Amino acid sequence: MAFSIYDFSSFTQSIHQLLxxxxxxxxxxxxxxxxxxxxxxxxxxxxxLALVYLERRVCAFIQNRLGPNRVGPQGIFQTIxxxxxxxxxxxxxxxxxxKFLFNLAPFIVIIASMMAIGALPFAKGxxxxxxxxxVFYILxxxxxxxxxxxxxxxxxxxxxxxxxxMRSGAQIISYELSVGLSMLAIIIFSGSMQLSxxxxxxxxxxxxxxxxxxxxxxxxxxxxxxxxxxxxGPFDLAEAESxxxxxxxxxxxxxxxxFFFLAEYMNMxxxxxxxxxxxxxxxxxxxxxxxxxxxxIMDFVPPVVWFFGKTFFVIYIIMLFKWTFPRLRIDxxxxxxxxxxxxINLFNIVLIAFLVMMGWHF
Amino acid sequence: xxxxSLLLFFVLGLVLVGGAVVFSTFAAPKSWNKAKxxxxxxxxxxxxxxxxxxxxxxxxxxxxxxxxxxxIVFIYPWGTVMKDIGMSAFIEIIIFxxxxxxxxxxxxxxxxxxxx
Numbered sequence: 001m002a003f004s005i006y007d008f009s010s011f012t013q014s015i016h017q018l019l020x021x022x023x024x025x026x027x028x029x030x031x032x033x034x035x036x037x038x039x040x041x042x043x044x045x046x047x048x049l050a051l052v053y054l055e056r057r058v059c060a061f062i063q064n065r066l067g068p069n070r071v072g073p074q075g076i077f078q079t080i081x082x083x084x085x086x087x088x089x090x091x092x093x094x095x096x097x098x099k100f101l102f103n104l105a106p107f108i109v110i111i112a113s114m115m116a117i118g119a120l121p122f123a124k125g126x127x128x129x130x131x132x133x134x135v136f137y138i139l140x141x142x143x144x145x146x147x148x149x150x151x152x153x154x155x156x157x158x159x160x161x162x163x164x165x166m167r168s169g170a171q172i173i174s175y176e177l178s179v180g181l182s183m184l185a186i187i188i189f190s191g192s193m194q195l196s197x198x199x200x201x202x203x204x205x206x207x208x209x210x211x212x213x214x215x216x217x218x219x220x221x222x223x224x225x226x227x228x229x230x231x232x233g234p235f236d237l238a239e240a241e242s243x244x245x246x247x248x249x250x251x252x253x254x255x256x257x258x259f260f261f262l263a264e265y266m267n268m269x270x271x272x273x274x275x276x277x278x279x280x281x282x283x284x285x286x287x288x289x290x291x292x293x294x295x296x297i298m299d300f301v302p303p304v305v306w307f308f309g310k311t312f313f314v315i316y317i318i319m320l321f322k323w324t325f326p327r328l329r330i331d332x333x334x335x336x337x338x339x340x341x342x343x344i345n346l347f348n349i350v351l352i353a354f355l356v357m358m359g360w361h362f
Numbered sequence: 363x364x365x366x367s368l369l370l371f372f373v374l375g376l377v378l379v380g381g382a383v384v385f386s387t388f389a390a391p392k393s394w395n396k397a398k399x400x401x402x403x404x405x406x407x408x409x410x411x412x413x414x415x416x417x418x419x420x421x422x423x424x425x426x427x428x429x430x431x432x433x434i435v436f437i438y439p440w441g442t443v444m445k446d447i448g449m450s451a452f453i454e455i456i457i458f459x460x461x462x463x464x465x466x467x468x469x470x471x472x473x474x475x476x477x478x
Contacts, residue, residue, distance in 0.1 A: 033370050041374060090390045091383065095399040096411055106383075111375030118371040129367045136438055154413075158401035162412045173427045180434040187441035250402050255386040259379055331477035334423065338475045342430075342466065346459055349437075356445055357452045 006302060009125025036128050040118065044266065049079040051265040054312075055319055062323040089254035094156065097251065101155035106252075106259040108148030113266040116141045120273050121196050123283045123303040134195035135183055138274065139176075142229070145267065146172040149231075149238070152260070153248035164247025167330055168238030171228055174337045175235075178225035181345040185211070185218035185352050186278040189361060199282035206281035210361050214352045219279045221341055221348075226271035227318055228333070231264060234325035235333060272314035276307060280314070283307040422474040426466075433462055 015035075019028045053068070053076060060067025068075035093102055116138050121127040131137050146169060153165020187193055189211055190201040201207075207215050228235035239247030249260040276282060283303035287295045328336070355361055400408050437455070444451050469475060 029366060033366060036367065037370055037374050040371070041378060044374075044378070087382065087386055088390050089386070090392055091386050092392075092398065094401055096401070103383075107376065107379050110379050111372055114375040114378070115368070115371040118367060128371070156401065157411050157413060158403075159412045160402065162416065166416070170423055173424060173431075177427065177430050177434065180431070180438075184434070184437060184441050187438065188444045191442055191445040193438065193442055245402060245404075254390060255382045259382070334475070334477055338423070338426075338466075339470070343463075346463060350456060350459060353444055353452050353455055357448050 007124045012125060040114075040128065044114065044117070047269060048262045048265055049083065051269060051315070052079045052082075052261070054315070055265070058316065058319045059323050062320070083258065086255050086258045091254040091256055094158070094251050096157045098155040098157070101151050102251075105148045105152035105155065106256050106263075108151065109145050109263040110259050112141055112145040112148065113263050113270060116270050117266060117273075119195065120270070121199055121277065121282060122307055126304070127196065130194065130196050132192075132194045135187060135193045135198075135278075138270075139180055139183065142267070142270065143172075143176055145263065148263075149248050152252070156248075156251040158251050160244045160246070160250045161248050164238045164244045164250070168231060168248055170330070171231070171235060171237060171333060174334055175225045175228040178221055178337060178341045178345055179229055181342075181349060182218040182222040182225065183274070183278060184349060185215060188349070188352050188356050189215070195277055195282075199277060199284060202281040202284050205287065206279065206284070208279045211352070212355065212361065214348050214355060215279065217344070217348050218352070219275065221345055222275055222279070223314070223317065225337075225341065226275065227321055228337070230267040230271055232268055233318060233321035234328050236322070236327060237330055237333065268315060268318055269311065272311045272318060273307075275314050276310040280310045281306075422469075426469050426474060429465065430462070433458075 016028070016032070019031055023031070056078070057067045057075075068078035071077040071081050093099055118128045119131065119134055119138055119141075121130065129137075149168045149172070150165050153161040153163075153168070156162070186198060186207055189207055190198045192198060192201070202210070204210075208219050209215075211218075227233040231238045237247075238244075239249070244250070249257055252260060283306050285295075285298040285301060285303070285306055287298060289295070401412070403409075437458075440451065440455060444455075
C-alpha cells in the first residue's frame with residue numbers, strides 16, 4: 001500500500017482498490033462511508049476535548065493561575081473526565097417546555113457544524129467532500145446553526161433562554177454578512193469557490209501576502225466576524241454569564257448541554273480552519289522567494305502539520321480575544337457590524353476587484 | 363463520493379447526539395423534585411411563562427439582513443468570473459454597490475440601524 005504523508009490521494013486510491021478487489025461497488029461505497037464516518041466521529045470528539053482543554057489552559061495562563069493540572073500529565077485527561085461526568089448526569093426537561101423542539105435543538109446545532117467540517121481540505125487528497133461550490137456550501141450550512149439556537153431558547157419557556165436566543169439571532173445574522181463578504185475577497189482573487197482549488201492557488205504565496213493590503217483587511221474582518229458568528233469572545237452576548245446565567249442553554253442539562261458547548265468549540269475550529277484555508281494557504285508550506293534553501297526545509301514539514309499548526313495559531317488568537325477584551329453591549333455590537341464592518345467591506349471588495357482587473361496581485 | 367458524504371455527515375450528527383442522549387437516558391440516575399422542573403429564575407418563584415408578547419429588537423435588522431444576504435448570493439457567482447471578464451464586470455459591480463450602498467444609507471438615515 002503506497003503511503004506518503006505529503007500526498008494522501010494515493011493512500012485513498014489504494015484503499016479504494018483494495019476494497020474493490022473483494023466486494024461489489026455498492027458495498028465498496030458503503031464501507032468507505034462507514035470508514036470515513038468512523039474517522040470523522042473520532043476526529044470530532046477528540047478535537048472537541050482538545051479544544052476545551054486548550055481553552056481552559058489559555059484562560060488560566062492569561063489570568064495567571066494554573067488551570068487543570070491534576071488529571072493525567074498536565075491535566076490532559078481533565079476534559080475526558082468531564083465528558084464522562086456529563087454522560088452520567090440526569091437529562092431532564094423542565095415542566096412547561098416544548099418537548100419536541102427542546103429535544104431537536106442540539107441535533108440541529110451539531111449537524112450544522114458536522115456537515116460544515118466535513119467539507120474542509122485537511123491536506124492534499126485528504127477531504128471527505130470537495131464541492132465546486134465549497135465556500136458557498138459552508139456558508140449555507142453554518143447559517144443553519146442559528147435555527148438550533150433560536151429553537152433552544154424559545155422551547156425552554158424560560159425568560160433568560162429567550163433573551164439569549166433573541167440576542168444570538170440578531171448577532172449571528174448580522175455578522176454573517178461580513179463573513180460572506182470577506183470570503184468573497186478570496187473568491188475574486190482565486191476565481192473559484194472550490195476549497196481545494198483555492199488552496200492550490202496559494203502554492204506560490206498565501207493570499208494574505210499576495211493580495212496586498214485589501215486581503216489583509218479582509219482577513220481582519222473575517223476574524224472579527226467569525227468570532228461574533230460563533231458567539232465567542234467579546235461577542236458572547238448570547239450566553240453572557242453575568243446577565244443571562246447561560247443564555248439560550250440555561251435549561252439544558254447533562255449531555256445535551258455538552259453538545260451546545262461542543263458545537264461552539266467546533267464552530268470556532270471551523271472559523272479558524274476557514275481563515276487558514278482561505279487566507280493563510282491551507283496546507284501549503286510557508287515560502288519566501290523561489291527555490292531557496294528555506295523553502296526546501298519548509299517543504300519537508302508535512303501538509304497536515306501545516307494545516308493544524310496554522311489553524312491552532314488562529315484558534316489561539318480567537319481565544320486571546322475572549323480573555324482580553326470586555327464584552328460588548330448589543331447596540332455597540334450591531335453598530336460595529338452595520339456602520340463599520342459592512343461599509344468597509346463593500347469598499348474593500350471594489351478595491352479587490354480593481355486589483356484583480358489590473359492584475360496587480362502576484 | 364461527494365453527494366453521498368453529504369448524507370453521511372447528516373447521519374453522523376444524528377448518531378453522535380442521538381447515541382449520547384439515549385445512553386445518558388439509561389445510564390444516568392433520576393430523581394424527582396418540584397423545584398427542579400421549574401424554569402431557572404434566580405431562586406424567585408416563577409411568574410408566568412416566557413411565551414408572551416416580546417419586542418423583537420432586531421426586526422428591522424433582519425429585513426435589511428435579508429436584502430443584503432440575497433445580494434451576497436448574487437455577488438458570489440460574479441466573484442468567480444471577475445478575473446476572466448475584467449473591465450465590464452468591474453463597472454457592473456460598482457453600479458451594483460452604489461445601489462446597495464444607497465439602500466444602506468437610506469436605512470441608516472431612517473434610523474433602522476439603531477437598537478431600540
